[in-house]
Amino acid sequence: MADVGPAVIKKYLGRQKHDVQPHVYAVADEMYRKLMEDNYSQCVIISGESGAGKTEASKLIMNHIAQCSGNGGEVDQVKNVILQSNPLLESFGNAKTLRNNNSSRFGKYMEINFDRSGRPSGGLITNFLLEKSRVVGQLEGERSFHIFYQLLKGATAEEKDYYGLYEPENFLYLARSNCYTVDGMDDKKEYADVLKAMSVMGIDADTQQAITRLLAAILHTGELALWWWGTGR
Numbered sequence: 001m002a003d004v005g006p007a008v009i010k011k012y013l014g015r016q017k018h019d020v021q022p023h024v025y026a027v028a029d030e031m032y033r034k035l036m037e038d039n040y041s042q043c044v045i046i047s048g049e050s051g052a053g054k055t056e057a058s059k060l061i062m063n064h065i066a067q068c069s070g071n072g073g074e075v076d077q078v079k080n081v082i083l084q085s086n087p088l089l090e091s092f093g094n095a096k097t098l099r100n101n102n103s104s105r106f107g108k109y110m111e112i113n114f115d116r117s118g119r120p121s122g123g124l125i126t127n128f129l130l131e132k133s134r135v136v137g138q139l140e141g142e143r144s145f146h147i148f149y150q151l152l153k154g155a156t157a158e159e160k161d162y163y164g165l166y167e168p169e170n171f172l173y174l175a176r177s178n179c180y181t182v183d184g185m186d187d188k189k190e191y192a193d194v195l196k197a198m199s200v201m202g203i204d205a206d207t208q209q210a211i212t213r214l215l216a217a218i219l220h221t222g223e224l225a226l227w228w229w230g231t232g233r
């Protein structure tokens with residue numbers, strides 16, 4: 001993705017939209033400035049068809065806010081949580097589709113609160129319309145939610161043994177679509193990022209284990225169905 005990053009953000013800081021080339025940073029900068037100058041809540045609606053760039057645009061806006069809204073102490077922690085919420089939400093709510101290798105299969109409403117000096121003080125993410133049916137089946141060439149493949153690649157040998165985690169091909173819920181990898185996506189590395197994101201978000205080790213258990217249980221539920229049909233009962 002060209003023309004993004006801290007140096008480009010600086011080019012848009014404090015500039016009027018008509019003085020600079022169109023960019024999502026220009027929108028983010030105007031929004032932040034209006035929040036500070038007019039003291040009114042601001043809202044950005046990002047819409048478009050699948051693959052249009054909504055998810056990437058929202059990440060650029062969050063990066064802009066993280067870079068421009070002060071730092072130090074608790075503020076850094078809040079920013080960290082805001083930024084780390086992305087890999088976590090994408091892992092559990094995004095999947096490879098025929099149109100987009102990282103398609104969000106849910107709607108997202110994100111709220112970021114600022115203190116009077118313009119520093120982020122907290123936030124709220126509301127998800128809606130998650131495409132739950134993807135858990136049990138996908139179109140040929142698509143995948144289920146990333147987290148299942150990440151877990152199967154990234155779990156430790158002990159976890160794999162304990163929870164009976166094998167290759168995705170071995171689980172009916174993942175095998176129906178004949179698609180197990182995504183170009184340019186390293187599931188093992190992404191799993192490490194997910195675990196890191198969970199820790200930053202305050203999800204403790206016990207809860208992380210409970211999540212692993214639940215994911216494994218979902219995959220094994222698919223095998224129960226196979227056994228049921230296989231016996232012809």
Ligand SMILES: Nc1ncnc2c1ncn2[C@@H]1O[C@H](COP(=O)(O)OP(=O)(O)OP(=O)(O)O)[C@@H](O)[C@H]1O
Nearest residue numbers: 001049050051052053054055056057100102103104
């Ligand atoms: N600003 C950009 N510059 C270059 N490539 C981009 C940009 N935004 C998005 N893309 C490319 O388009 C792909 C799809 O983008 P993204 O996942 O943001 O779409 P989306 O609108 O959120 O789709 P969906 O509704 O399926 O979740 C990205 O993986 C990336 O390759």
